[in-house]
């Protein structure tokens with residue numbers, strides 16, 4: 001399948017990319033790894049007049065600890081997350097989640113930020129961002145906006161990004177104390193998009209939960225933050241009963257549809273079971289961290 005004709009620009013700097021977008025934003029599409037955009041162009045679901053390829057920029061490809069967060073540049077690929085020593089130490093759930101994304105071909109080209117901008121409700125990174133309470137940094141010629149993950153996703157393939165903005169980095173807050181996470185994914189075959197997936201990230205103070213983040217994949221029009229479930233854990237000792245109640249609330253927050261991957265009722269129950277398992281794993285991992 002062939003895309004409709006488009007112009008192509010590969011700016012040499014972020015500044016140049018932002019200038020092009022300022023002029024042509026409404027007619028243009030940013031491309032990073034092209035792993036979602038190119039299929040969309042080929043299927044003619046996207047028909048931009050201009051593709052602005054930021055994938056060749058010599059910047060935004062680092063993972064670094066800075067202040068209270070780990071900053072992941074917009075050109076950091078899934079494989080870079082998978083191999084990042086920094087994330088293995090500061091946010092190991094990210095490394096676990098990266099391994100679930102498609103296959104090595106996609107992981108070698110696709111970027112974390114591109115996946116977040118694509119806002120596929122079945123995308124894995126959206127839920128991870130929600131569970132961590134990540135921030136997404138967007139730049140335009142007018143300046144910089146720091147957006148919370150829970151205000152970033154508007155709906156299927158829709159975000160609050162403006163046409164002249166480029167995401168430059170994603171920030172994962174550093175845990176303050178003993179923290180652990182888990183990413184659980186049900187797929188029909190290796191490398192598939194999720195039938196259901198769940199991201200869980202918790203922090204403990206003593207034996208009580210001081211922070212809980214739960215993101216749900218492929219069970220609604222966007223990645224869902226299970227806020228009631230998160231709240232139910234706060235300040236609690238995570239007993240079996242507390243965990244079961246959080247898992248029940250997370251399943252209630254899911255809005256899946258019947259499709260070839262399973263019935264809505266089945267998917268809700270997978271959410272419940274995965275959140276329960278994910279919380280037990282995450283809490284176990286947090287307990288292993290030396291304070």
Ligand SMILES: Cc1cc2nc3c(=O)[nH]c(=O)nc-3n(C[C@H](O)[C@H](O)[C@H](O)COP(=O)(O)OP(=O)(O)OC[C@H]3O[C@@H](n4cnc5c(N)ncnc54)[C@H](O)[C@@H]3O)c2cc1C
Nearest residue numbers: 030032033034035036037102110111114115117123124167
């Ligand atoms: C066969 C296959 C299997 C896949 N399986 C999975 C899976 O299991 N799980 C999963 O989560 N994903 C999966 N994906 C999707 C893929 O992981 C991501 O969506 C993809 O990597 C997006 O990153 P990219 O850099 O390729 O973005 P691109 O394709 O270049 O861009 C995607 C969208 O984001 C915008 N964009 C990209 N970067 C920026 C930026 N910095 N600022 C502003 N806008 C930007 C583009 O304009 C475009 O709209 C799969 C894709 C394929 C082809």
